[in-house]
Amino acid sequence: MRDVAVVGVGMNKWGELWGTSLRDIFVEAALKAMDDAGVDRIDSLYVGCMSPGLFVGQEHLASLLADYLGQCPIPAVRVESACASGGMALRMGWMDVALGLHDIVMVSGIEKMLDVDGAGATYALATAADQEFECYNGATFPGLYAMIANAYQKKHRIAAERFRDQLAHVAVKNHANGHLNPNAQYRAKLTLDDVKNATMVADPLRLYDCSPITDGAAAAILCPLDLAKKKFKNHPLVAVIGTGAATDTIALHDREDLTWLRSTEVAARQAYRMANVEPTQVDFAEVHDCFTIAEICVTEALGFFAAGKGGEAAMAGDTALKGKKPVNTSGGLKSKGHPVGATGIAQILELVLQLRGEAGERQASKARIGLAQNMGGSGGSAVVHILKAL
Amino acid sequence: MRDVAVVGVGMNKWGELWGTSLRDIFVEAALKAMDDAGVDRIDSLYVGCMSPGLFVGQEHLASLLADYLGQCPIPAVRVESACASGGMALRMGWMDVALGLHDIVMVSGIEKMLDVDGAGATYALATAADQEFECYNGATFPGLYAMIANAYQKKHRIAAERFRDQLAHVAVKNHANGHLNPNAQYRAKLTLDDVKNATMVADPLRLYDCSPITDGAAAAILCPLDLAKKKFKNHPLVAVIGTGAATDTIALHDREDLTWLRSTEVAARQAYRMANVEPTQVDFAEVHDCFTIAEICVTEALGFFAAGKGGEAAMAGDTALKGKKPVNTSGGLKSKGHPVGATGIAQILELVLQLRGEAGERQASKARIGLAQNMGGSGGSAVVHILKAL
Numbered sequence: 001m002r003d004v005a006v007v008g009v010g011m012n013k014w015g016e017l018w019g020t021s022l023r024d025i026f027v028e029a030a031l032k033a034m035d036d037a038g039v040d041r042i043d044s045l046y047v048g049c050m051s052p053g054l055f056v057g058q059e060h061l062a063s064l065l066a067d068y069l070g071q072c073p074i075p076a077v078r079v080e081s082a083c084a085s086g087g088m089a090l091r092m093g094w095m096d097v098a099l100g101l102h103d104i105v106m107v108s109g110i111e112k113m114l115d116v117d118g119a120g121a122t123y124a125l126a127t128a129a130d131q132e133f134e135c136y137n138g139a140t141f142p143g144l145y146a147m148i149a150n151a152y153q154k155k156h157r158i159a160a161e162r163f164r165d166q167l168a169h170v171a172v173k174n175h176a177n178g179h180l181n182p183n184a185q186y187r188a189k190l191t192l193d194d195v196k197n198a199t200m201v202a203d204p205l206r207l208y209d210c211s212p213i214t215d216g217a218a219a220a221i222l223c224p225l226d227l228a229k230k231k232f233k234n235h236p237l238v239a240v241i242g243t244g245a246a247t248d249t250i251a252l253h254d255r256e257d258l259t260w261l262r263s264t265e266v267a268a269r270q271a272y273r274m275a276n277v278e279p280t281q282v283d284f285a286e287v288h289d290c291f292t293i294a295e296i297c298v299t300e301a302l303g304f305f306a307a308g309k310g311g312e313a314a315m316a317g318d319t320a321l322k323g324k325k326p327v328n329t330s331g332g333l334k335s336k337g338h339p340v341g342a343t344g345i346a347q348i349l350e351l352v353l354q355l356r357g358e359a360g361e362r363q364a365s366k367a368r369i370g371l372a373q374n375m376g377g378s379g380g381s382a383v384v385h386i387l388k389a390l
Numbered sequence: 391m392r393d394v395a396v397v398g399v400g401m402n403k404w405g406e407l408w409g410t411s412l413r414d415i416f417v418e419a420a421l422k423a424m425d426d427a428g429v430d431r432i433d434s435l436y437v438g439c440m441s442p443g444l445f446v447g448q449e450h451l452a453s454l455l456a457d458y459l460g461q462c463p464i465p466a467v468r469v470e471s472a473c474a475s476g477g478m479a480l481r482m483g484w485m486d487v488a489l490g491l492h493d494i495v496m497v498s499g500i501e502k503m504l505d506v507d508g509a510g511a512t513y514a515l516a517t518a519a520d521q522e523f524e525c526y527n528g529a530t531f532p533g534l535y536a537m538i539a540n541a542y543q544k545k546h547r548i549a550a551e552r553f554r555d556q557l558a559h560v561a562v563k564n565h566a567n568g569h570l571n572p573n574a575q576y577r578a579k580l581t582l583d584d585v586k587n588a589t590m591v592a593d594p595l596r597l598y599d600c601s602p603i604t605d606g607a608a609a610a611i612l613c614p615l616d617l618a619k620k621k622f623k624n625h626p627l628v629a630v631i632g633t634g635a636a637t638d639t640i641a642l643h644d645r646e647d648l649t650w651l652r653s654t655e656v657a658a659r660q661a662y663r664m665a666n667v668e669p670t671q672v673d674f675a676e677v678h679d680c681f682t683i684a685e686i687c688v689t690e691a692l693g694f695f696a697a698g699k700g701g702e703a704a705m706a707g708d709t710a711l712k713g714k715k716p717v718n719t720s721g722g723l724k725s726k727g728h729p730v731g732a733t734g735i736a737q738i739l740e741l742v743l744q745l746r747g748e749a750g751e752r753q754a755s756k757a758r759i760g761l762a763q764n765m766g767g768s769g770g771s772a773v774v775h776i777l778k779a780l
Contacts, residue, residue, distance in 0.1 A: 067640050079468070081468065099391060247463050247464060376453060
């Protein structure tokens with residue numbers, strides 16, 4: 001098995017990109033990653049995307065994007081695991097390089113979500129839940145995560161007002177980080193009061209507890225570590241030292257414990273074992289904060305904090321940029337935006353910038369080992385990667 | 391790199407399965423493959439599916455199916471490359487086993503196409519073409535393949551009537567084979583006159599030149615060859631000895647030569663090289679006959695026949711079950727049906743049955759090396775696998 005390095009990363013400025021098509025957004029991000037690595041061709045392409053069929057009426061996406069990037073006849077394939085599609089694309093590309101099939105492999109993610117109206121986007125996103133048992137009965141993701149939030153508050157016996165504060169601290173912290181990220185969709189700083197008084201979406205989740213609808217893409221270039229040492233000297237070396245992936249019941253109601261993200265726990269355990277790293281050794285992380293409650297549950301399933309203590313840690317500032325374990329230095333899904341298929345790759349971009357010491361104003365003080373956790377649906381799938389600065 | 395064996399295969403009876411849901415169709419095929427191998431668990435799952443979002447409103451498919459197969463928390467991911475999704479799922483599963491990530495890996499394909507009406511199915515399928523430049527201008531796949539057919543007839547200066555005969559021979563041959571396949575959707579034998587007098591769809595392609603709309607699934611179990619030799623002794627051994635994948639411009643109009651399937655040529659070259667096999671050494675093949683003209687062009691791109699001679703070979707009976715190079719002994723997409731994501735895996739099932747000598751009435755007389763070619767759109771992607779009886 002060959003060791004794998006990340007030698008280039010790129011993304012476009014995320015947002016509501018009415019004037020730019022799916023293929024142009026991709027090409028912009030892909031060319032930035034190729035420029036960053038200093039390559040003018042790739043050997044194979046993996047594209048993470050959740051639902052180009054429902055969002056823009058285009059399947060067969062990897063071939064289209066290989067074509068528009070001028071890279072035919074390279075092998076190209078799309079990878080889907082709902083909102084974990086980007087992380088899964090990285091995992092497939094890592095397999096490709098580790099196996100020795102190809103040397104210069106692009107892993108990428110994209111979603112163009114604004115070309116349908118709000119109801120269309122809600123429908124498309126809901127297809128990541130169980131259509132026959134959850135969606136049919138009217139559940140959409142804000143509702144499902146609100147159920148997780150209510151179960152969490154009840155299980156851990158947290159007073160309603162304190163719990164509301166915990167959730168708000170996650171949103172405020174991620175917007176504070178996103179304020180420093182020029183590629184983030186919503187760079188506005190928020191106050192605790194902004195979050196606590198925002199429009200109710202699904203009790204207790206309010207507007208600023210939810211990640212937005214976003215158009216965006218991100219890409220990364222992988223190659224064997226040996227080759228990276230010889231040829232890619234533009235940047236400090238970054239290696240992928242652990243990968244893990246797992247599933248859980250797709251329907252939330254089938255789980256023993258709504259508040260425990262088993263797929264994240266299992267995927268993380270695999271990644272920690274491969275990387276030979278303990279949770280305490282992880283310096284910083286990008287995690288899947290599709291809703292504020294998600295970040296709290298994820299930081300527990302990753303072993304950063306004990307069950308029921310993730311919200312307290314956020315309130316104490318432990319996960320802030322200057323805290324003990326910075327989480328979502330990029331702004332996370334909350335502030336940076338959440339073009340679902342692209343999110344997992346943009347997490348990798350943030351890890352790489354931090355590990356290189358190139359994260360500018362949002363540089364974490366200690367960044368030698370970083371972790372990315374990407375999740376599909378209400379946790380029906382999860383993928384975890386650990387990257388290290390060499 | 392570990393050598394990889396196929397130790398189990400299964401599919402359901404394909405057709406218009408109004409009474410069975412997507413998840414139930416999958417579980418039926420998956421359990422048959424597990425029974426065939428003699429395993430009660432799998433380590434990871436790859437699902438080829440083109441558009442569950444547009445066909446049944448369900449993305450996040452691999453997690454759903456891992457759940458319904460009772461296999462959580464194994465890693466599971468969906469792979470999409472339009473009608474080549476099944477072949478691409480096999481390729482990802484092969485990478486997984488070859489790398490040593492997992493030992494017992496299920497590769498599968500599925501599509502539930504009948505739950506939308508005819509216009510809905512035509513729209514969903516057309517998303518495998520270039521939405522902005524082909525579909526927007528009214529092109530759908532029968533039209534695109536009709537353009538290939540007309541270009542082929544003109545380029546190779548074939549008289550219209552003789553060309554019509556060549557196409558008809560492909561349909562008649564595949565239905566003769568499908569008549570012997572109990573899992574095929576349309577087992578009726580056809581005559582040349584049936585095909586030549588059928589309803590016109592897109593000149594020169596008539597009804598029986600086109601593959602149908604189908605509900606169906608197929609699955610296969612992969613494992614390392616060493617493990618297969620020790621533990622899987624129910625059936626003769628079958629190994630995957632070559633894999634290749636490639637892309638071409640997604641839009642037909644961007645190609646230099648409409649009649650030459652470059653992605654198939656490039657993918658086949660990779661697979662031949664890895665397998666150390668010449669086209670003449672391939673005993674039989676399953677190829678992507680979404681339309682009769684496709685089978686003709688594919689057999690040329692694979693190097694079985696010279697350019698312009700594929701139709702003549704079909705007329706001469708070379709590709710018939712008793713011919714020199716049997717093609718689509720299963721009945722092909724034409725007769726067996728074409729649930730798009732499942733097709734590439736069902737091709738592998740047919741190869742395995744033939745290589746084991748378990749294909750019953752449709753057993754080819756010589757079956758030591760078999761090739762499967764699976765194609766997306768009008769050839770925007772292609773994946774080729776070579777399997778061998780050991």
